[in-house]
Amino acid sequence: xxxxxESSIPEFTRRSSLAWLAVLSGIVLLxxxxxxxxxxxxxxWPLATLFLLLIAGITGxxxxxxxxxxxxxxxxxxxxxxxxxxxxxxxxxxxxxEVFELSKILEVESEQISDLQSAYIVAEDLAMRQIxxxxxxxxxxxxxxxxxxxDAVLVKDGVIxxxxxxxxxxxxVRQEKVDAMMRKIALVKKAFGDAEIGLxxxxxxxxxxxxxxxxxxxxxxxxxxxRFSNTPVDIDIRLLDFEKLQKIYVTD
Numbered sequence: 001x002x003x004x005x006e007s008s009i010p011e012f013t014r015r016s017s018l019a020w021l022a023v024l025s026g027i028v029l030l031x032x033x034x035x036x037x038x039x040x041x042x043x044x045w046p047l048a049t050l051f052l053l054l055i056a057g058i059t060g061x062x063x064x065x066x067x068x069x070x071x072x073x074x075x076x077x078x079x080x081x082x083x084x085x086x087x088x089x090x091x092x093x094x095x096x097x098e099v100f101e102l103s104k105i106l107e108v109e110s111e112q113i114s115d116l117q118s119a120y121i122v123a124e125d126l127a128m129r130q131i132x133x134x135x136x137x138x139x140x141x142x143x144x145x146x147x148x149x150x151d152a153v154l155v156k157d158g159v160i161x162x163x164x165x166x167x168x169x170x171x172x173v174r175q176e177k178v179d180a181m182m183r184k185i186a187l188v189k190k191a192f193g194d195a196e197i198g199l200x201x202x203x204x205x206x207x208x209x210x211x212x213x214x215x216x217x218x219x220x221x222x223x224x225x226x227r228f229s230n231t232p233v234d235i236d237i238r239l240l241d242f243e244k245l246q247k248i249y250v251t252d
Contacts, residue, residue: 032054032055033055035047035054083140083143083144083145083146084143084144085142086142086144086149090144090149091142091149094149095117095120095121096117098120098166098167099113099116099117099120101174102120102167102169103116105169105170106169120167123167123208123242123245124151124165124167124208126208126240126242126245126248126249126250127165127206127208127240127245128141128151128152128163128206129245129249130240130245130249131152131154131163131206131238132154134238135156137154137155137156138154139152139154139163140152140153140154145160145191146188146189146191147187147191148162148183148184148185148187148188149184150162150163150164150184151163151164151165151206152165154204155199158198158199158200159199159200159201159202160199160200160201160202161202161203161204161236162184162185162188162201162202162203162204163204163206164177164181164184164203164204164205164206165206165207165208166205166206166207166208167208167210167242168207168208168209168211168219169210169211170215171211171216171218171219171222172219172222173205173207173223178227178228181203181205182231182232185201185231185232185233186232188201189201189232200234202233202234202235202236203231203233203234203235203236204235204237204238205235205236205237205238207219207237207238207239207240208240208241208242208245209239209240209241210241210242210243216239219239220239223237
């Protein structure tokens with residue numbers, strides 16, 4: 001069974017916010033009580049009145065802020081992002097499908113499938129390392145979001161990027177792959193709209209290439225066409241060269 005990932009971002013800050021508010025309010029109230037008692041004992045009525053007003057103000061401030069935090073916490077419990085770790089079977093199916101398509105293009109023998117599978121796993125891992133390095137935020141790999149599995153998901157600056165990886169040995173992306181991406185991101189957009197989640201959604205296509213410079217230029221011309229003009233969300237396309245990734249993360 002897939003594990004539910006903690007998806008309410010305020011959950012990580014709620015307890016510390018409450019604690020700091022309680023501590024600061026307590027310190028001010030304590031000082032105010034000491035001040036009002038001192039003013040009463042010295043019969044300094046203007047100062048006593050001032051401290052009483054301060055106590056009333058701090059009490060009201062604390063009450064309002066505690067109430068707001070409780071309301072926001074309750075609201076966030078109702079608007080949690082429904083994401084889960086993708087089931088191993090789903091991950092295996094996706095991997096086998098990608099490797100099968102690559103094997104047909106490369107015309108590899110059946111005994112070489114395992115090597116191709118290993119190469120694909122390495123390429124995806126290196127690509128995810130590079131994306132995390134570029135974005136400088138943690139990312140979650142193999143996540144199901146809005147009932148759609150993605151290779152990774154990251155959240156940055158109010159935008160949730162759903163990441164799909166493809167390994168290209170020809171200067172094009174399979175139309176079936178593109179269609180599958182569009183269906184999945186449409187599911188996420190609908191799920192976020194139904195749940196009234198305020199994050200912007202983006203599809204990040206991470207294309208790991210092993211192409212000549214000529215084929216690389218041809219791929220860029222394909223990607224710059226109107227092929228993705230009718231997508232339901234913004235698309236961020238990243239081209240990563242497999243050989244360069246290996247030089248960065250594997251070889252000296």
